[in-house]
Amino acid sequence: MKLLKDLQQMKREHVKLTMMTAYDYPSAKQVEAAGIDMILVGDSLGMTVLGYDSTVYVTMEDMIHHTKAVRRGAPDTFTIIDMPFGSVGISEEVDLMNAVRLYRDSGAHAVKAEGGHLTAFIQQCANLGIPVVAHLGLTPQSAGLTGYAVQAKTKEAAEQLIAEAQAVEAAGAVMLVLEAVPSDLAAYISGELSIPVIGIGAGRDTDGQVLVYHDVLNYATDRKPKFVKQYGDFSAGIEALSSYNNEVKAGQFPTDEFTYKAKIMGEVAHD
Ligand code: KIV
Ligand code: NA
Numbered sequence: 637m638k639l640l641k642d643l644q645q646m647k648r649e650h651v652k653l654t655m656m657t658a659y660d661y662p663s664a665k666q667v668e669a670a671g672i673d674m675i676l677v678g679d680s681l682g683m684t685v686l687g688y689d690s691t692v693y694v695t696m697e698d699m700i701h702h703t704k705a706v707r708r709g710a711p712d713t714f715t716i717i718d719m720p721f722g723s724v725g726i727s728e729e730v731d732l733m734n735a736v737r738l739y740r741d742s743g744a745h746a747v748k749a750e751g752g753h754l755t756a757f758i759q760q761c762a763n764l765g766i767p768v769v770a771h772l773g774l775t776p777q778s779a780g781l782t783g784y785a786v787q788a789k790t791k792e793a794a795e796q797l798i799a800e801a802q803a804v805e806a807a808g809a810v811m812l813v814l815e816a817v818p819s820d821l822a823a824y825i826s827g828e829l830s831i832p833v834i835g836i837g838a839g840r841d842t843d844g845q846v847l848v849y850h851d852v853l854n855y856a857t858d859r860k861p862k863f864v865k866q867y868g869d870f871s872a873g874i875e876a877l878s879s880y881n882n883e884v885k886a887g888q889f890p891t892d893e894f895t896y897k898a899k900i901m902g903e904v905a906h907d
Contacts, residue, residue, distance in 0.1 A: 653844025
């Protein structure tokens with residue numbers, strides 16, 4: 637397994653880092669088999685697997701439950717757990733207790749938290765020994781305020797993002813996820829920071845990339861952001877399911893090949 641120090645070394649050696657979301661045993665197993673460097677159990681699971689229209693409904697229990705399944709599917713992949721909406725940014729004590737619980741009870745190797753206001757929290761986690769991945773730019777938990785639009789398009793907003801990125805690194809963040817920002821800004825931040833910067837909708841000049849499993853595989857997703865490239869098509873599964881439905885109804889399944897034949901009824905007393 638690539639440990640945090642190996643992943644951070646990859647940035648220094650200019651080796652691109654790959655991250656993919658996973659939410660359960662089979663998706664984690666596939667991501668690990670594909671050789672992807674890191675798994676993010678994103679709170680995007682609220683949309684991708686729980687069917688909500690926002691990440692704000694995802695609970696601590698949801699995150700822990702899904703992350704434990706991911707760890708069973710990908711025991712040899714560095715795994716990051718998202719801190720869900722309302723679990724951080726409340727108070728020092730609540731934030732830390734939640735970080736401890738997510739980290740300890742899920743088996744994840746790091747927690748990820750959205751927003752540039754969490755520098756004190758990141759520092760306290762570092763004191764406790766909890767690696768924190770920061771997440772800046774578009775932070776979907778704040779979509780009620782910001783929408784899902786590309787961020788940092790003005791000079792002021794870009795300068796603020798640069799300052800926030802430097803601040804989370806100084807506070808002890810081990811990595812930064814940068815979502816939906818102009819590519820030149822993302823490239824600049826990646827060059828300024830010594831921790832790996834993983835982009836999503838941030839262009840190709842970050843230290844690595846992350847995408848959402850269900851987006852990459854076209855697996856029952858409802859909306860497709862501009863930055864998503866679809867590499868596979870799980871919607872073909874619908875044809876398979878419909879063949880099963882039709883064959884059962886037509887009496888074509890199961891054939892002998894799929895049937896246990898013991899000829900036991902000759903020996904059983906019956907009318
Ligand atoms: O929840 C998630 O999947 C994420 C990624 C999009 C970075 O936070
Ligand atoms: Na997330």
